[in-house]
Amino acid sequence: MSDHEQQSGSTDSAVLDGPDVEEQTFAPRLSGRRLILLVLIFVALCVLAMAFIGEREAWAALRAASPGPVLLACGVMTAGWMAWALLYQSLLSGQRKPQSLRELFLLVLGGLAAARVLPSAGASGAAVRFYFWRRRGVEPEEIVTTLVASEAAFYTGLLFILWGGLTYLWAHTRVPRALLTAAMVASVAVAVAFVVVLAALVRKPNDASLLHRLTGFINRIGMRLLKRPFLGVEQMGELLTGIASSIQQLRSHPGSALLAVVCAGAWWAANFLALHLVFLGFGVQVPWGTLIVAYVLGALTSSLAGFVAGLGATEASMIGVLALLGVPAKETTMAVLAFRLIEFWLPIPLGIWSLHSLWRRSKL
Numbered sequence: 371m372s373d374h375e376q377q378s379g380s381t382d383s384a385v386l387d388g389p390d391v392e393e394q395t396f397a398p399r400l401s402g403r404r405l406i407l408l409v410l411i412f413v414a415l416c417v418l419a420m421a422f423i424g425e426r427e428a429w430a431a432l433r434a435a436s437p438g439p440v441l442l443a444c445g446v447m448t449a450g451w452m453a454w455a456l457l458y459q460s461l462l463s464g465q466r467k468p469q470s471l472r473e474l475f476l477l478v479l480g481g482l483a484a485a486r487v488l489p490s491a492g493a494s495g496a497a498v499r500f501y502f503w504r505r506r507g508v509e510p511e512e513i514v515t516t517l518v519a520s521e522a523a524f525y526t527g528l529l530f531i532l533w534g535g536l537t538y539l540w541a542h543t544r545v546p547r548a549l550l551t552a553a554m555v556a557s558v559a560v561a562v563a564f565v566v567v568l569a570a571l572v573r574k575p576n577d578a579s580l581l582h583r584l585t586g587f588i589n590r591i592g593m594r595l596l597k598r599p600f601l602g603v604e605q606m607g608e609l610l611t612g613i614a615s616s617i618q619q620l621r622s623h624p625g626s627a628l629l630a631v632v633c634a635g636a637w638w639a640a641n642f643l644a645l646h647l648v649f650l651g652f653g654v655q656v657p658w659g660t661l662i663v664a665y666v667l668g669a670l671t672s673s674l675a676g677f678v679a680g681l682g683a684t685e686a687s688m689i690g691v692l693a694l695l696g697v698p699a700k701e702t703t704m705a706v707l708a709f710r711l712i713e714f715w716l717p718i719p720l721g722i723w724s725l726h727s728l729w730r731r732s733k734l
Contacts, residue, residue, distance in 0.1 A: 405487045405718075411681050412715070419703045431652060431704045439651035443644040444712055450640025451717075454478045457523065457633035461516045464626030467508045473731075476724035477502055483721020486714070502728060519627075522564070523634035529561050531638055532666040538659025545695055553663075560670075641665065645709050652705040656697050664691040685710055 420428040455474035462469050480502075481495035488494035496517055503513045536554055539545050645665055649656055656664075668688035672680030688706050693699040 408486065408681055412710075415682060415685055416707060419707060423700050423703055427700070428704060434653065435704075435708070436651045436653075439647040440708060440712075443647040443651070443709070444716065446640050446644045446647065447712055447716065450637045450644070451475060451478050451482075453633045453636035453640060457520055457630045457637070458516060460626045460629040460633065461519050462503075462508065462512070464630075465512045465515065467503075467506075467512055469503075469506060469508075473502075473728065476728050479717055479721040480725040480728060481721070482717035483719075483725065486718055486721075498725070519630065520634070523630050524637065525564060527631070527634045527638050528666055528669060529557055531642070531662055532557055535659045535662030535666065538657070539663060539695070542657070542659065543695070549694075553667075641669075641713065644712060648709040648712065649702075649705045652708065654697075654701050654705050656692065656702070660692065660695045660697060663695065664688045667691050681714065684714075 423431070452475055455471055455478050458474045458478070459469060459471055477499055481498050484498045485495035499517065500510075500513050503516075504510070508516075533554070536550050536557075540547070540550050642662060642665055646658070646661060649661065665688065668684045668691070671687040672684040685706055689699050689703055692702045692706075
C-alpha cells in the first residue's frame with residue numbers, strides 16, 4: 371500500500387464523479403520491474419524444480435508430455451474467461467446497464483494482466499474495470515455492486531468445490547481426519563467472515579470512523595494507481611447507500627443473479643478441467659477429489675499471499691498439498707508449472723493486447 375495520507379474533499383474525487391469521467395485520462399504503465407521480477411521468480415521456480423526432480427528427469431517429463439491435452443487446456447481456459455465475461459454481462463444487465471460481451475471478454479483479460487503486472491495486485495484489475503465501465507456510463511455504485519457480487523459468486527463456488535473435494539477425501543482416502551476437519555473448519559470460518567463483510571456492504575454504515583477507514587483504504591489504492599484519491603468521506607457514505615440500492619435492484623432480477631452463479635461455476639469448472647488436462651498430458655494420475663483440494667488451496671493461497679500475485683506461493687501450495695495427500699511431488703511438479711504457464715502467464719500478453727484494444731476503441 372502507498373504511504374500517502376488520505377485526502378478528503380469534493381475536488382479530489384473526480385474519478386467517481388459521473389460527468390467528468392470522460393475528461394479523465396487513465397493510462398497505467400505496465401511495471402517493467404514487476405514483470406521482470408515475475409519472470410525471475412518463475413525461472414527460479416523452474417530451476418528449483420529441475421534441481422528437485424533432476425535435470426534429466428525434468429527434460430524427460432517435458433519430452434514425454436502429450437501436447438494435445440495441454441493445448442486443449444488452453445481452449446478450456448479461454449472458455450472460462452468467456453464464462454467470466456458472461457457473469458459480468460448478467461450482473462450488469464440485471465442493473466439495466468447491458469454491455470458488449472466482446473468488450474467484457476477483453477476487459478476480463480485486461481484485468482487479469484493488470485492484476486499480475488501492476489501494483490496492488492487484484493485492486494489494479496478492479497481499477498481497470500471500474501474505469502472502463504465508468505466510461506460506458508455505469509454508475510459507481512453499480513460497478514461496485516457488480517464487482518462485489520461477482521466475487522461473492524466466485525468464492526461461494528470455490529468453497530462448495532472445496533467442501534466437495536474434502537468430502538470425497540473423507541470417504542475414499544486415508545488422509546488423517548484431523549487434517550480434513552481442520553481444513554473444513556477453516557473454510558467455514560472464511561465463509562462466515564465473507565458473509566459478514568457482504569452484510570456490511572448492503573447498508574450504509576453509521577459509524578463515522580468506519581467510513582473514514584474505508585475511504586482511506588480506497589484512497590491509498592487510488593494514490594498508488596492514479597496518483598490521486600478516489601473519493602471523500604461523504605461520497606463514501608453516498609456510495610454505500612447506492613450499493614444497497616443496486617443490490618436491491620439486482621435482487622429484483624433473480625434470473626440475472628442465477629446466471630451469474632452458473633457462470634461462476636463454469637469458471638471454476640474450466641480451471642479444474644484445464645488442470646486435469648495438463649496432468650493428463652504429463653501422464654500424472656490424481657484422484658479428482660485430491661486435485662480439487664490442491665487446486666482450491668492453491669487458489670486461496672494466491673489470493674492471500676499478497677506478494678507478486680501469489681507467484682511461487684501458489685505452486686508450492688499445490689505441490690505440497692498433493693504430496694501431503696499421497697501424490698509424489700516429483701510426479702506433479704512439472705505438471706503444476708505447466709498449468710501455471712496457462713493459468714497465470716497466458717493472460718498477460720493477451721491482457722496487454724486487450725487493454726490496448728479497449729483504450730483504442732475508447733479513443734483515449
